[in-house]
Amino acid sequence: MKSFALTFLLAGSALVLSACQSQPQAPLDExxxxxxxxxxxxxxxxxxxxxxxxxxxxxxxxxxxxxxRIKFLRMGGSNNELVGAYQGQYIFIDRFGVKFGKTLDGQRFFALARTGDGRLAIPGAIQRQIDGQPIAVAPN
Structure with a gap:
């Protein structure tokens, strides 16, 4: 019974490791x-x-x-989302702001938010009203 459990555990570990290795890695070029x-x-x-x-x-x-992204939109494109990469990390840009992540489909760290006029700013720099709503946010 112990050998079966050990074999099952090793097979499961190999499967998990092979799944991790199949993820695309962002280029590390400095x-x-x-x-x-x-x-x-x-x-x-x-x-x-x-x-x-x-x-x-x-x-x-x-x-x-x-x-x-803005150049694409000015040329008539309709995709508001863009993905980039920098030194081993992925960059995700959408209409809400910029997020960073280590993988394409994993967790993302919110890094830059859009101001009311569409510019990007550090989230803590955006002034908010008492109820937490951003001041001067453009309607969706």
């Missing part, structure tokens, strides 16, 4: 900001396109990706 796009011809079905080089921090990369 200072390089990437746009992450879908491409069925690539491994894991995604492609990393260089947006900017020599970016000193992840926030600068987020700003370059926000510029790219």
């Amino acid at each position: 200072g390089v900001c990437y746009h992450v796009g879908k491409d069925d011809t690539q491994e894991h079905g995604i492609r990393y396109n260089v947006v900017a080089r020599d970016q000193p921090q992840i926030e600068f990369c987020a700003a370059r990706l926000e510029e790219l």
